[in-house]
Amino acid sequence: MLGPCVNRTPAAMIGCSLGHQPTTHCGSPFTDQDVPVTAKLSRKLYETFGDEDTNELVDLLNSVHTYRGDLRELNEANFVRFEAKLEQRLAELRRDLSIEISHAQQATLSELSHAQQVTLKWLFTFWVPTAVGIIGTAIAVGALLLRS
Numbered sequence: 087m088l089g090p091c092v093n094r095t096p097a098a099m100i101g102c103s104l105g106h107q108p109t110t111h112c113g114s115p116f117t118d119q120d121v122p123v124t125a126k127l128s129r130k131l132y133e134t135f136g137d138e139d140t141n142e143l144v145d146l147l148n149s150v151h152t153y154r155g156d157l158r159e160l161n162e163a164n165f166v167r168f169e170a171k172l173e174q175r176l177a178e179l180r181r182d183l184s185i186e187i188s189h190a191q192q193a194t195l196s197e198l199s200h201a202q203q204v205t206l207k208w209l210f211t212f213w214v215p216t217a218v219g220i221i222g223t224a225i226a227v228g229a230l231l232l233r234s
Contacts, residue, residue: 132140 135143
C-alpha cells in the first residue's frame with residue numbers, strides 16, 4: 087500500500103518531512119532516489135504571487151531537495167571521519183590504560199614485597215625472644231627436676 091506521499095506536490099513533500107510514513111515515492115531523505123519537486127501549483131497561487139515569485143518558490147523547493155542529498159552525503163562523510171577519530175582515540179585510551187594498569191600492578195607488587203619483608207622482620211623480632219624464653223624455661227624446669 088502506498089502512503090500519503092505518493093503525490094509529489096510541495097505540500098506532500100512537506101507532509102513527508104512532518105511525520106508521514108516515508109515511501110519510495112516521496113523522495114524523503116530516507117530513500118536513495120532523488121526526485122525533484124515538479125509541481126503544478128494552483129492558479130490562485132500564480133495569480134496571488136505572480137509567475138516569477140511562484141517559479142522562484144518551485145526553484146527553491148527543488149534546490150532544498152538537492153541540498154538535502156548533498157547534506158546527507160556530507161553528514162555521512164563527517165560520521166565516517168568521526169568514527170575513525172573515535173576509534174583512534176579509543177586505541178590511544180586502551181594503550182594508555184594498559185600502561186597505567188601495568189604501572190599500578192608493578193607498584194602493588196613492590197608494596198606487597200616490602201610489606202612481606204617488614205612482616206618477616208617483626209615476626210623474627212617477636213618470636214626469637216619468645217622461643218629463647220621458652221627454651222630457657224624448659225632448661226630451668228629440667229634443672230629443677232634433676233636436683234630433686
